[in-house]
Amino acid sequence: MWSEIVRPEAPYSIHRLFSRLSMDPLQAINTADKEIKIPLVINHTKEVITINAYGDEKDPSFHLSGELEEHKSISIQKVKDMFDLDMDTNGIMKHFDGTELQELVANYIGMPIICEPDTYSALMKNIVHQQLNMKFAYTLTYRFVTKYGEHKNGVWYYPTPDVVSKLSVEDFRELQFSNRKAEYIIDIANKVNEGDLDLQQLTELTNKEVYDKLLPLRGVGPWTIECVLLFGLGRKDILPAGDVGVQNAVKKLFDLSSKPSKEEVYAYNKKWSPYSSYISMYLWESLSG
Structure with missing residues (x-):
């Protein structure tokens, strides 16, 4: 057995992480205990990694544990990639400071991009x-x-x-x-x-x-x-402009009279790059509050 503590840069929203995960019945999560179990395949071996979250978005930490010591470093990196534990929160905030998205970013900063195991x-x-x-x-x-x-x-x-x-x-x-x-x-x-x-x-x-x-x-x-x-790949500059949810969220955000086209949504990407993926996540989240 091995264990490791990972501390992402604050703010990191543990609450939004568990909220998004709980939408998927396949996820092995215990919201009350803030525990997640994830399925990894490392060197053709199936291994279950247990993750326990502690603190809040101002002082977050994740305690990771796994079965095989020889898989420790790969497992830790995979968990970091899956739950965006290396998120550049300060970079995101600085990029949108003083822009039309400043309020949106302030409301949802710390929300991670959650990836599949592979x-x-x-x-x-x-x-x-x-x-x-x-x-x-x-x-x-x-x-x-x-x-x-x-x-x-x-x-x-x-x-x-x-x-x-x-x-x-x-x-x-x-x-x-x-x-x-x-x-x-x-x-x-x-x-x-x-x-x-x-x-x-x-x-x-x-x-x-x-x-x-x-x-x-x-x-x-x-x-x-x-x-x-x-x-799947955790890319940080992706805007699914053809997604109906993204289009509806852009309409709501900018109080547009009609839902924008894919081309109109893509036009925003120049201003949102290199953090379009985070804006996509914030837009989806804004539809549910």
Whole structure:
């Protein structure tokens, strides 16, 4: 066993972290005790990492513990990446100080970008979530993972490409997936399983290169790629301008008479860069208060 204490730069919103995680029934969280368990695969070994949060946004700390000492440094870095524990809060505040977004940033600063354990999980999840309301999207993902994934020490691992590639469209239909979405997921799992798609390689590519790599895949469009960049690769300058929630939040924020187009939302990106991902998170959060 190993343990480590990680102290992110304040402010860091532990409350918003747990609030966002609690939306997903797959997450192994205990809100009362501020405990999270996450599924990692390190060197082909499945390991469960336990994270306990302490303090508040002005004095946050996270106590991490895991099973295998030889995986300690990789596990710590993965947790930091997943929960944005190296977030540059001071840089974000300084960038938007005196701008039209100063109030929005002040309201939500410290809210982290929360990533999936790996790029494969992020891609699978966001294909499932395409064009669905949030509640049903989480329900479908839960059915898919708990039916074909692996359960270990209280956490769920996404079904591997090898498992998914052997499924049929009918298997997915039993879970209430559409035929087309089932085909997309099986096709991508086949490509990963056969070595035609290396998702690990995406970590080394630029945003543009990731687009070029993923866009030819059936069922993968700009929204899905942007979500993979955000929630799979943890990129900090992503604005999913075609997302209805982002558009509605921009309309609300600037008191517009109608919902802005994707192109109109993208136009803001020049001013919000290099922290567009955080503004995306704040915009989504502003819709719920």
